[in-house]
Amino acid sequence: MLDIKINQQQIEMLQTDLLKWFEKAKRDLPFRQTRNPYYIWISEIMAQQTQIDTLIPYYNRFIATFPTVFSLAQASVDEVIKTWEGLGYYSRARNLHQAAQIIVSDYEGNMPETFAKLLKLPGIGPYTGGAIASIAFNEKVSAVDGNVLRVISRYGNSFDDIGDAKTKKRMTAFIEGILPDAAGDFNEALMELGAVICTPQSPKCLICPIRSGCQSHAAGTTEQLPVKKKKTKQLTKKMEVGIVKQNSCLFFVRRPDSGLLSGLWSFPITETVAGHGQDIKKKLAENFHELNEPIFIGTNRHVFSHIVWEMSIYGFDLDNAIREPVSTSHLVSNQAHTRTDYQFKALSEIDDLALPVAFSKLLDQLTNF
DNA sequence: AAGGCGTGGTA
DNA sequence: TTACCAAGCCT
Structure with missing residues (x-):
């Protein structure tokens, strides 16, 4: 006291x-x-x-x-x-x-x-x-x-x-x-x-x-001093990130309205279950009809205040699709909202988006993709 | 009350 | 690498 x-x-x-x-x-x-x-x-x-x-x-x-x-x-x-x-x-x-x-x-x-x-x-x-x-x-x-x-x-x-x-x-x-x-x-x-x-x-x-x-x-x-109770250790989550490329543009999605990084832009991302890029490929099926097998690009780790993401990054090149190239008209857009929730952006346009560090730091790893 | 919520710096 | 920490607020 x-x-x-x-x-x-x-x-x-x-x-x-x-x-x-x-x-x-x-x-x-x-x-x-x-x-x-x-x-x-x-x-x-x-x-x-x-x-x-x-x-x-x-x-x-x-x-x-x-x-x-x-x-x-x-x-x-x-x-x-x-x-x-x-x-x-x-x-x-x-x-x-x-x-x-x-x-x-x-x-x-x-x-x-x-x-x-x-x-x-x-x-x-x-x-x-x-x-x-x-x-x-x-x-x-x-x-x-x-x-x-x-x-x-x-x-x-x-x-x-x-x-x-x-x-x-x-x-x-x-x-x-x-x-x-x-x-x-x-x-x-x-x-x-x-x-x-x-x-x-x-x-x-x-x-x-x-x-x-x-x-x-x-x-x-x-x-x-001071006495401060220790924080509980951060939970580590394995994630798969999808880099979708078409005409030198990259595909971005807006994050949900609540929770971590809400409302900001990101690459498609999902928690790993099956692995080998199959989880993010499945998720991307919501947006694209045809996708090649994922190309492994690399890994990255990002530490938040309460969570750690261990990200595996996979590329999907729509220009090199085996079947017909898929155009942006195949995108599923959310008609209920006036704002856009999906966008293709050229490298020079990425700066228009509010992209958290967790994702902007991945851009350096994409030079060979 | 306790946990969600980012990022960068330091030891 | 791991752990802790920073001019906190909201639910």
Whole structure:
């Protein structure tokens, strides 16, 4: 149970030390050069489960493509996903798009200015709501992310599992109790400290601005903290991928509306049962009447957060079909939807599609096919 | 409550 | 190679 004994004077020293350090040491990040709530919002959504260094080029590209909430709301969801391509957790982009439409329709295009209202928007939870409210609107509310949980675990020498909701509640309450008026800066300072000083491995206690009050440093337990329950191991799935070629074009399918990589484009893919390319050949029979035997191209492995795909890649060259060449008119198109679910694309056109890394990385293996 | 949901970096 | 981790949210 987190139980930090800290008096008013110590609280003020902690605030002062942290804020002073942050003012001096904070990294120069693109979204720290603005107070525009729209830009803050985009950056905070991108920051979810994503390291800052990774998201910076995406952030710059995103706000260049969608400079205002109106431009985002008016874009198609496919355009938004395409701009998000490669960043992962694509529901973030869908929620961003949906929330932009709500902000335009319900708030005249102005970002809602309170934690309570922000929390109602899709994709904004306790952390992101607190971050936007405190950083963009000076609301005195906490923003507790993984960095903050780690910093507080160590500061109070807490061995509570930070994956437990109760622990997060307690630590949030502690933060709320020591929040200064400059809540946005204080929240950012805690996160910055976690990102560059109070790191998961080998924390740099020697140069930590709040070392003097840190109970974990005093107890020598920093390497054991924070306590976090281990994740269950990823399930490995054997998959067969079908590369269908005709007239130098490759065949792509849109993934289902729900689940992994939903709505994004992919090569036809199916879980391996019989093997040797027969599973994907059977699946492709939904789209093509005549197919040659699969040509083995190679293997590839892709690791998601909770699944591993071990992919065997098979080619089907329609130009070299033994029987009559099959034209695109044989494609089964889904008449119920106005959007397209199947497409042949020339190599130069593939960039039009939002293609997850799991598939875009396969393109390198197709040079001899 | 616990698991689904991406990707890239590091030890 | 394996394992862990990153400015979480949704169901």
